Amino acid sequence: MALAKLKVETTDARLSGVVVPDGAAWSNAVRADALSRVRQMGLPTKRDEYWKYTDPASLTTAEPSSAALFVNDEGPLFEAVDRVRIVFVDGVFDAGASDDLTAEGVEIERLADAIQTDIHWAKDLYGVLETRGQTPVERPLAALNTALATDGVVIRVTGKAAKPINFIYLHKDENSDAMLHNVVKVEAGAEVTILETGPAAARFSKMLEVEVADGATFHHVRAQGRDHERRAVTHCFARIGANATFKSFTLTFNGVLTRNECILEIVGDDSVAHVAGACVGDGKDFHHDDTVFVTHDSLNCESRQVFKKVLRNGATGVFQGKILVKAGAQKTDGYQISQSLLLDEDSQFLAKPELEIYADDVACSHGSTSGAIDETALFYLRSRGVPHDEARNLLTLSFLAESLEEIDDAGLAEELRDRLEAWLARHS
């Protein structure tokens, strides 16, 4: 079928004059393939069903809209955590600001170096998980990232990583357009925690491809920066083996536009995959979209999606979440909840929860709600002397708490909770 005119025009404009980073033969091949897939699919437009609630226009223009730099007086997150810091400034690796890329149990390499190497393990994952994740729903922006990503790291986890690895994304240029692609391979029985923090760029496209092998554990905690004008589209593609654990949590503050897609494929038996998120947004310019697709293709696995949004002053939140249980994926336990707390009538929450099940012995449930502050609880708190705003913030934080509980590490959860509390007290 021929692509719609708008799609063709958008795609041509975006691709005209782009430079595909050069590397080893395998890398050039996967990028060429990705580019041709982009042309074939065409970039998304707001007429696409999958972009019904989020207008992708500003993510597909040739040039990014600029985003004012934001002075964050809160200081970096996770300072107290002993971690390997990998710093990117507007999408460019900064060796000087980063730690030594070494820690016991992990091998870390720059993407730019990995793609120059003729024989590299990353060949089996880079763009591979992304390509698998293109069915049944097309994700052209992900293919675009595979084709054009200029920087990132590839990490192989061979044992229990001695410390978490923290990608720190700094935003210092008002007009930056960053495209990063990270690959993590957690080998059988290995264990790692990946932290991601910061606003990254005026416009940010970021991909994380993760292979969680049998018996492996992957923890992921991310906080997207407070810059009000930034835009981001991120993808996480994960393939999860047997007896494995995948847990990902994202906290989003502010931003004009954020679309976080998480595509999980559970292929081994007895595994657990959780993806959760909390977001707080203020004002008409805030738009946040969580799009999740979990595929169960094995026995006795559990998946959980827990998403909470606090929206006020005309902010918009979107959730599109799907659980697909393939034929034969018996004993699947799939759970999905998406909830929004609307602090006023101008804010809106759009949700599309879906279940598609082809196995008969499964337990799947989903729910989506959107509501206002509980006035009865608010009065109860005030009648005990808690001032109105403080009472509202306490209730708001308690609403978000359920998603923070998805983070296994209590220290990390506590730090994010404090940031949320501060955000609520500040109103921005």
Place this chain on the structure above:
Amino acid sequence: MLEIKGLKVKLEEEDKQILKGVDLKIEPGTVHAIMGPNGSGKSTLSYVLSGKDGYVVTDGEATLEGADLLDMDPEDRAAAGLFLAFQYPVEIPGVGNMTFLRTAVNAQRKSRGEVELTAGEFLKEVREKAKSLQIDAEMLKRPVNVGFSGGEKKRNEILQMAMLAPKMCILDETDSGLDVDAMKLVAEGVNALRSEGRSFLVITHYQRLLDHIKPDVVHIMADGRIIKSGGPELALEVENNGYADILAEVA
């Protein structure tokens, strides 16, 4: 302490008059009880005094130590010394009981210009008071009233009252849902708080609570008015004969 004059209240949502002219004067250090048939307006009176939304005062006034209560936000009424033990305590999932109590205690101290309690001081005080009400530590850790039994919720109200040390305590059917022993505990908790500078308004349907918390004055409320006031013997009369005689008497 508390003075209510000609208080008339209707619902905000519909044109329905609930309180039709309530007069009540409570002296410092005294215990007053209000009894009355279901739906006569007892809870409404307690809500209006504590500042709940949904009611419109069409006439009359209510003052606490001379200050106009009806003009204040609920939190300011609390800081001024008013406390309501709810007939139906509210469950707040996600907010820990301890966090709730400490936030409340410190908010009140702050608004009165007192220094906030340290975590240690607070903990010591809560533990002591919880113990005397037989509220165990595990309950304190749970979210506010979530999963509490009816009686546990009521005891939790009294714990809050003890922690906040208000001047004017309104207890709305605190005895309902309590077993005999719990009622004694709650009554002891209340009696321990009785002092010259503190007054109580106890709303109840039963004489039994008043055996433990001896009232100075008993009022009968019917159809949005206080129709009769008297000594403790009035409660006994209600217990024995119901409201029929009293209602007939004033009709």
